[in-house]
Structures are given as C-alpha cells and as structure tokens.
Amino acid sequence: MTEDLGCDGEGDAGKERVIVESEKQKKEGKLSKIVGSWEDLGGKLHVLAVDDSIVERTFLERMLRKSEYNVTTAENGIRALEYLGLIEGAEEGNNSRNDLKVNLIITDYCMPGMTGYELMKKIKEKTHLQEIPVVIMSSENIPNRIEKCLEDGAKEFMLKPIQPSDVKRLKWHVKSMLCLGR
Amino acid sequence: MDVGKLQRQWVDLTSALFREGFLDGQFTQLQQLQDENNPDFVVEVVTLFFDDSERLLNDLCNALNHQLVDFKKVDAFVHQLKGSSASIGAHRLTNVCIPFRGCCEQRNLEGCLRCFQQVKQEYSLLKNKLQGLFGLERQIVAGGGSLPMM
Numbered sequence: 001m002t003e004d005l006g007c008d009g010e011g012d013a014g015k016e017r018v019i020v021e022s023e024k025q026k027k028e029g030k031l032s033k034i035v036g037s038w039e040d041l042g043g044k045l046h047v048l049a050v051d052d053s054i055v056e057r058t059f060l061e062r063m064l065r066k067s068e069y070n071v072t073t074a075e076n077g078i079r080a081l082e083y084l085g086l087i088e089g090a091e092e093g094n095n096s097r098n099d100l101k102v103n104l105i106i107t108d109y110c111m112p113g114m115t116g117y118e119l120m121k122k123i124k125e126k127t128h129l130q131e132i133p134v135v136i137m138s139s140e141n142i143p144n145r146i147e148k149c150l151e152d153g154a155k156e157f158m159l160k161p162i163q164p165s166d167v168k169r170l171k172w173h174v175k176s177m178l179c180l181g182r
Numbered sequence: 183m184d185v186g187k188l189q190r191q192w193v194d195l196t197s198a199l200f201r202e203g204f205l206d207g208q209f210t211q212l213q214q215l216q217d218e219n220n221p222d223f224v225v226e227v228v229t230l231f232f233d234d235s236e237r238l239l240n241d242l243c244n245a246l247n248h249q250l251v252d253f254k255k256v257d258a259f260v261h262q263l264k265g266s267s268a269s270i271g272a273h274r275l276t277n278v279c280i281p282f283r284g285c286c287e288q289r290n291l292e293g294c295l296r297c298f299q300q301v302k303q304e305y306s307l308l309k310n311k312l313q314g315l316f317g318l319e320r321q322i323v324a325g326g327g328s329l330p331m332m
Contacts, residue, residue: 062227063211
C-alpha cells in the first residue's frame with residue numbers, strides 16, 4: 001500500500017526550479033542548501049527520523065544506519081522543527097549549519113501535539129526546505145489519510161513496521177530531487 | 183558447561199516462540215540488525231520495549247480506573263502498545279491490542295477491562311519467555327559459543 005512517485009512526482013516545473021536555484025547560487029558563489037549533485041553528498045545520506053515511540057525510533061534508526069544512512073532522530077514535530085532551525089527565530093538563508101544538511105525526512109503520522117502530516121506542511125512552507133523529500137509512516141492503513149499525505153507533498157506513505165526494502169527505496173526519493181539536466 | 187546443549191535449547195525455544203505465535207518475522211528482522219558492531223541490539227531494543235510497555239500498562243490501569251473513563255486516552259495508549267509490539271515482532275501481543283481498540287471505539291468498558299487482562303497476560307508470558315531466551319544467550323556466549331543462525 002505504498003506509492004512510489006519516483007522522478008515523475010514533481011513534474012517538469014519542480015525540476016526547473018531546482019536547476020534555476022543552483023545556477024543562481026553557483027553565480028553567487030554560494031553552495032546550494034539543497035545539494036546540487038549526487039557526488040556532493042559523498043554517498044551517505046542524512047536522514048531525519050521522527051517518531052514518538054522510543055522502541056520504533058530505535059528500530060528505525062538501526063535500520064537506517066545498517067543501510068548506510070547518517071541518522072538524526074527526533075521524538076516529535078517540535079524537536080524536528082528545532083533541529084531544522086525553524087524554531088527559535090532562525091530565518092531562511094541565515095542557517096549556515098551546512099554540516100547538518102538533511103537529505104530526507106521520515107516521520108510517523110500519529111504523534112502527540114503535531115502529526116507527521118502537520119510537520120510536513122510546516123516544512124513545505126519554507127522555501128529553503130521545500131525540496132527535502134518527506135516520507136510519512138503509519139501503522140494504520142487509512143486510504144483517505146494516505147491520499148491526503150501524498151497529495152499535499154509526501155513522497156511516499158509507508159506502512160509500519162518498516163521493512164529493509166522500504167529503507168533501501170528512500171535514497172531514490174533523494175535522487176529524484178537531484179534530477180538535474182537529464 | 184555443554185555449550186552445544188545450550189545452543190540446542192536455544193534453537194528449540196526460539197522455534198517454539200515462532201511456532202506458538204509469540205514472535206513473528208519482525209523479530210527475525212531485529213536479529214538481522216544485530217552484528218559485530220551492534221552485538222546487543224536485540225536485547226537493547228527488547229529491554230526498551232519492556233520498560234515502555236510497563237509504563238503503558240500502568241497508564242492503562244490508571245486510565246481504566248478513572249470514574250469517568252476517557253476512551254480516547256485509553257485508545258491512544260493501546261495504539262502505542264500495538265505499535266511498539268509490532269515493531270519487535272510480538273505477534274500475539276499485537277493481536278490482542280486489536281479487539282482492545284475496538285472496545286475503546288465502542289466505549290465498551292467491560293470489553294476494555296477484559297482486553298486489558300488479556301494484554302497483561304500476553305505481555306507477562308512474552309516477557310518470561312524472552313528473558314529465558316536472553317538468559318540462554320548469555321550462558322552460550324559466556325561458554326565461548328555463538329548464537330545459531332536461524
């Protein structure tokens with residue numbers, strides 16, 4: 001019950017925007033916050049994993065690390081937003097924490113305070129974070145919920161418990177964001 | 183110490199746990215995530231699970247004993263327990279959470295109390311068996327042996 005939108009998910013408009021931004025930033029001598037090439041990533045993706053359950057978070061972190069991802073975990077939406085610099089007055093473009101560059105966010109849907117869907121919406125509001133693929137997980141198979149998440153920007157909706165094949169697929173969502181000059 | 187005998191006991195106990203439905207394929211996933219760099223991963227996660235579950239069972243007990251039971255709250259606790267049980271492959275425990283959530287939805291207190299008893303029972307059984315398994319593992323490793331690949 002998962003939908004892999006792959007490279008076609010955003011359509012040409014999305015790809016063009018990424019190209020224009022990185023060209024502009026190249027001219028300005030700035031490094032794009034959303035990395036411009038696969039090589040720049042050095043092969044290891046940095047995933048921000050958000051889940052309020054310590055058991056599930058521990059399991060997910062281990063799965064991600066075993067698949068060669070760098071992982072930062074957050075126990076809820078607020079912590080995730082803090083990590084991304086969206087709380088405490090951090091402004092777009094001011095955040096020079098390049099070492100904390102996040103390539104993908106995977107979040108549980110059901111969390112107290114802020115759902116994974118709400119977290120995703122908040123992230124998508126910020127221009128400098130819009131391009132980070134967001135994957136939403138849930139143990140509940142509710143078609144309306146899944147549809148809404150996918151329609152409003154989630155790259156994929158995964159049913160828990162997450163399988164190794166799900167984890168391996170994550171890198172393709174990042175690669176699809178880096179489809180430049182194809 | 184007969185490490186070979188302990189290893190055979192470990193295989194028998196593990197097979198029984200799967201056969202009787204206490205554990206499912208998700209537990210195998212956990213075992214596969216364990217390696218030389220993370221040699222205690224299974225015990226670590228399951229220990230986290232025990233602590234977390236006991237907290238949830240406590241919360242459930244309190245919530246169900248309230249004069250005015252908040253079924254949404256009870257359901258939220260059961261949802262959490264179901265999620266963490268599923269993630270470690272605790273098959274039977276995950277399954278008894280399902281009718282429990284149904285009773286919450288129907289605001290059926292008697293049903294909830296019955297389900298709560300079942301959950302406590304399944305949890306207790308599972309904890310005993312897993313602690314037995316981990317005890318065997320410690321003995322095997324102490325005796326210089328390694329855990330058989332299942």
